[in-house]
Amino acid sequence: xxxxxxxxxxxxxxxxxxxxxxxxxxxxxxxxxxxxxxxxxxxxxxxxxxxxxxxxxxxxxxxxxxxxxxxxxxxxxxxxxxxxxxxxxxxxxxxxxxxxxxxxxxxxxxxxxxxxxxxxxxxxxxxxxxxxxxxxxxxxxxxxxxxxxxxxxxxxxxxxxxxxxxxxxxxxxxxxxxxxxxxxxxxxxxxxxxxxxxxxxxxxxxxxxxxxxxxxxxxxxxxxxxxxxxxxxxxxxxxxxxxxxxxx
Numbered sequence: 001x002x003x004x005x006x007x008x009x010x011x012x013x014x015x016x017x018x019x020x021x022x023x024x025x026x027x028x029x030x031x032x033x034x035x036x037x038x039x040x041x042x043x044x045x046x047x048x049x050x051x052x053x054x055x056x057x058x059x060x061x062x063x064x065x066x067x068x069x070x071x072x073x074x075x076x077x078x079x080x081x082x083x084x085x086x087x088x089x090x091x092x093x094x095x096x097x098x099x100x101x102x103x104x105x106x107x108x109x110x111x112x113x114x115x116x117x118x119x120x121x122x123x124x125x126x127x128x129x130x131x132x133x134x135x136x137x138x139x140x141x142x143x144x145x146x147x148x149x150x151x152x153x154x155x156x157x158x159x160x161x162x163x164x165x166x167x168x169x170x171x172x173x174x175x176x177x178x179x180x181x182x183x184x185x186x187x188x189x190x191x192x193x194x195x196x197x198x199x200x201x202x203x204x205x206x207x208x209x210x211x212x213x214x215x216x217x218x219x220x221x222x223x224x225x226x227x228x229x230x231x232x233x234x235x236x237x238x239x240x241x242x243x244x245x246x247x248x
Contacts, residue, residue, distance in 0.1 A: 156211075
């Protein structure tokens with residue numbers, strides 16, 4: 001399980017020299033960002049551009065759909081930037097064995113991290129057992145190759161009690177992170193949700209804020225609330241202190 005916990009006490013944060021979450025500088029925040037391109041119509045040229053940007057700005061990872069994992073892993077080799085992919089994305093309504101198969105394939109193709117979408121219907125039905133079984137199967141597939149698993153709970157579709165249930169299930173199943181949103185199902189990260197997720201998972205599981213994080217102020221607020229990773233396609237605008245325009 002990941003040791004990426006609260007923003008001012010994690011390996012990532014320490015490496016970035018973070019001392020006060022609310023005052024995290026733009027250069028420091030680069031190491032929190034998963035530079036993301038998940039549009040289904042993204043071209044190879046666009047994917048390679050994102051990889052180049054990530055290497056230039058020293059982002060934590062590049063997050064792409066599974067079809068691009070080999071391309072990204074090759075492009076990022078030696079850069080220090082990780083390769084991240086998604087599973088059961090964006091709906092989560094995929095059988096567990098298919099999610100596990102997809103996760104194993106992504107890791108074999110070179111993914112260092114996998115972001116899976118939970119069975120949202122199970123969360124809304126308060127079926128913790130189904131959530132744990134779904135997440136654990138993917139965790140075992142990912143951890144078998146020493147990769148990291150982030151669990152997307154899709155906060156916009158859940159009540160607060162269901163968010164807590166989903167986070168508890170993720171911890172029980174062995175996830176390394178919980179993550180707010182896909183960015184494809186309405187809503188996105190909020191400070192309140194990040195804080196709730198942090199309180200629920202405790203200090204030893206990462207929290208990734210994604211969806212609608214478009215500015216340095218947005219990112220700083222999420223980190224202050226307990227996020228240890230930021231998923232964004234506006235990473236360059238964030239580190240430059242500008243306002244991004246992307247929905248993710």
